[in-house]
Amino acid sequence: MSVYDEQFEVIRNRPGFIAALDQSGGSTPKALAAYGVDENAWSNEDEMFQVVHEMRTRIITADSFNSTRIVGAILFEDTLNRKIESKRTGDYLWNVKRIAPFLKVDLGLADEADGVQLMKPIPTLANSLANAKLQPVFGTKMRSVIRHASPSGIKAIVDQQFEVAAQIMDAALMPIIEPEIDIHCPEKLEAERLLRQTLVEKLDGLPADRVVMLKLTLPEVDNHYESLVAHHNVLKVVALSGGYSRDEANLRLSRQQGVIASFSRALADGLHADQSDQQFDNMLNESITSIFEASIA
Template structure:
């Protein structure tokens, strides 16, 4: 029953997706932004303990709940840990009423044809089974488009949908994320190629298959309207992609029916050194600003 409840929430409720899925190479940077220096931990295990403490503080905050937040994206290490004695995905849904998603990609391959494809995902089938068992609703995987190269853009989107079909077969909802680099000199042109490739792949999906899309905030407002309105698309969410929270919210508010899935813009300004009162107040203000930008 919870899958249907989660699907209805993601499809119909106002709100946004919180991206708490920094992993591997991006974790030290995320911790540093949170005020935890590399000298405060030793090795990968201690680093992941620190990042779980940060995520636990965010997730258990009174400001972080299902009234304004539809879902949260975790990475594998967070999914496998506990919050207040419950698995993280279980805690998110059964305590906070927030739909759990899992980042499943293994990082980016080297750039070729102006894009970075996803690295091979060994053990994906096993990971999807574990995620389903732990109560995860959907997945997320990221590629990056650097320049408007038709062959590269097509390859990225084809790969995303190929893996997306495997995820659908495992009973999970994929968030397909072909990010366009915000610093690309051919961003608008790349977005046109991307939209065409996405629409082509959506048409190939079976009628009963549904996906979500996670896209860079576009240069032209409401550029992804046709994707948002496509019957196979549950929701189109926006990544902040390096824009500040203020810039991300401003761009998002101009794109109707697109909702946020911010990572850096969500945790901007939060610090391990803040008192709980200050931390919770800042997080509450941040969540409210992103929620309002997602309601347009």
């Protein structure tokens, strides 16, 4: 069995959730501030990324961060290019922790238009995919955002996501398609209905051997995305916490059958640079336990 096939089976069958550790340049200062490290700790972007890599390394190497409850981890490309315990990060995750690595490939959001924010163009995509293939990376993730229930805007987002996903599948990697609905969207219920309809239509048009993953905002109606969970072209539906507190995100997630977590801020909530290694691991274990239990409920 190839590494890809082995990872495919892990994501499909092993109980657990996906840790999102992919804060990029724009969101890194906020993540570090929550961790107790302010901007005086670095003087340029390279130093900032080194500081955040140290935080991510502390998470990934913690005893509680293991394959009994975590099946995958999403990484920023800078993280993939760095090392953990003398191993490239993707190699460490898979070969030491048996956790499938995913690479964030989008370059951020375009300005809002027609109620949505599309992804910016990704001229670096081919290089990023080639870089991912140098390590045992299973797949990718790319995010766009729905602000309003605009049928044409949502169609544009889904079309763009699937267009890029086709290139990712051509590179023999698994795309996570993430058309996030802003939790403050004033027509969130209608946006969720439109998104589900548009995704089903697009999935129904895929060949049988084309498989994707979906990362979606936790919905207002329980099991709203059950048709996507069951779709033969979908490996797994994962949920983002999207600004909900960890308790609220876990509660909502526990009511979605077949959906697992892919939390970022909710995973790192409570972790602090000043904690001892034991305090840090205890807090991380508490977070992982609650998210895992919500994922398998």
